[in-house]
Amino acid sequence: MPASVINPPRRLLFGPGPTMVDPRVYEVMRLPVVGHLDPYFFEVVEGVRTGLRTAFGTRNEFTLAMSGTGSAGMQAAVANFVEAGSKMLVLVNGFFGERIAEMGRRQGAEVVRLEKAWGVATVEEEAAEWIRRERPSVVAYVQAETSTGVFQSGEQLCAAAHEAGALVIADCVTSLGAMPVRVDETGIDVAYSCTQKGLSCPPGLAPITVSPRAMEWLKARKSTPAEWYLDLQLLTNYFEGARRYHHTAPVSLFYGLRQGLAVIEEEGIARRWERHRRSHEAFVRAVEAMGLRLLAAPEDRIWNLNTPCVPKGVDELKVRKRMLALADIDIAGGLGPLAGKVFRVGIMGPLATADHVAALVETFEQALVEEGFEPAGSGVQAVREGLLTAV
């Protein structure tokens, strides 16, 4: 019998995702698969739905995990709620805003964009005014833009959209599990996410939640979506009441997500969010002590995804390779117009602790120095000087 042909390198995943998986999640990934219509599977599904409601901050009945990655979540949101010929407004200030707009275009919608520079949040009043003027059917925005580190609160734009009779889609791929998503409080109609970032599970499922008013809209929708695999009405018949066969769900990933949500429940979601906020603040103070600038303004920062700008004269790829060589620490570079200009540093899940942030800062500083950067002050010292006592 062949030994395992899988022998992955051990890395500390401090990138935007996939991030570190809780060991208790890995343990359940190898438990025996049951049938996709087995009562035990639906027990697991119910646990997933309940846990996701807590993480999303919603009471939406329609809350589940779809059998695809976070991008399948985006596809599902757009394919179900954007009709050909309808008017869709998209806030575009990063890679994933661009992607939503592209998906809307593919559905045949009239896509209107409100563009901002990558790294700059949209002023809510401006978005609200624009929505009142444009009167769209759907508004889409990215709550936590992984490509820039910018968080968009969404409250005023949601209110304006609802006044205009429009649905709101929010990309919560990076925020879910690591910071408050507040679906109901914000007024988001359709929120989707992934499992491999704030939820500390392997990638492969796309959590989604849909408000009752959006479900009503969907039931009244006259055209059939071209999308069959992610058709939410068909998925309702599978995952909710009727349990009618639709597809063979990836049972092992559901085991993992259920276990990951149990780990979160044990810690308490509010405590978990707070742990991420403190880790973020410790990291920010350390890099600012070194004299690095962060791309996102202080009031717009995602807690679990930091985007320090690459200092002048430093080759970001070399810094990242150095970090891998020094301590098996994997961070990411920028995408699109930010390639070579920012680092993307994810501090989430099992890594959002004082010790791990300290180790990260130490390696980051060392790699920067080795690549020619002269720090204004010591990041390591900033961390040591008690900044982390609060973490």
Place this chain on the structure above:
Amino acid sequence: MPASVINPPRRLLFGPGPTMVDPRVYEVMRLPVVGHLDPYFFEVVEGVRTGLRTAFGTRNEFTLAMSGTGSAGMQAAVANFVEAGSKMLVLVNGFFGERIAEMGRRQGAEVVRLEKAWGVATVEEEAAEWIRRERPSVVAYVQAETSTGVFQSGEQLCAAAHEAGALVIADCVTSLGAMPVRVDETGIDVAYSCTQKGLSCPPGLAPITVSPRAMEWLKARKSTPAEWYLDLQLLTNYFEGARRYHHTAPVSLFYGLRQGLAVIEEEGIARRWERHRRSHEAFVRAVEAMGLRLLAAPEDRIWNLNTPCVPKGVDELKVRKRMLALADIDIAGGLGPLAGKVFRVGIMGPLATADHVAALVETFEQALVEEGFEPAGSGVQAVREGLLTAV
């Protein structure tokens, strides 16, 4: 720290899928995730692509596993290769033929159906004649129809389709890994499958292979597919040369599939197919000895999915529940018009051995007898009388 909340029942999965997973596959499911752009991940992907080519029987460069289940494979095939307004012929004689036709309809194609009773293979000459007459852009058929147990060879219809300039899509969800799929020999342009049947892995990935002529067609396609998540040209840029980020692939499932393909390679694919054929024949002789009829004609039977008809006066659901209670053996019932009329018995992967077939037959016979069936002869005896010595 919470103990595992996942404690699945142990069942012998003799249904159509998910089926038993090789223990060596489970072991790698819990290994540490690496990034979706990590060189190690692409090493795993290359191994998957090579192994899938062997299982599919193809030299197609474009061969990969998509990040969704078998139904996502169907969605990908139809969304990429069926344009709005084009003419699509579908052979419909079971649940999955119906599903392909529905997906074609959703893409806005003119769908023309060649219907046969569920359980009856289409005569290849008739299909070929029909294709020559209709002159479609695409022909789709199900090679191994899981709902009926019928195998469709496809050779003559593929030849006719190519003469007419049409592409051929074949659903190989149930056949891949358990019996020869022969993509190149048959002339199939687009074949897709799943991981949880003949490949003995957990569900969650959709193997797909595309012929060079179909890839050329795709590159020349003028309309952009509405489908973004499963857009094959975008996936090429991710999984092949450019390795450009598209989505975050479910790394753990790729580990599992890579390991599952290594297990298959070790046994040898031809030997594996033969093991499935012999297990199938042993089961068929045993159920025929009992006096049960099989739905599919002898020359049209899928090796790894058997459909014995429910004998008159017997409640199939009760038989299945009895089998679960007696020996934790899980078999399935019929779908649609075959609900209550057939059992669906999958004998695949680790269960396609003499011992497991004997145990299955024993339990099946006992459950049938307890539910009032009077066998013509003993299935257990038929198995014992040396039918299995060849397995």
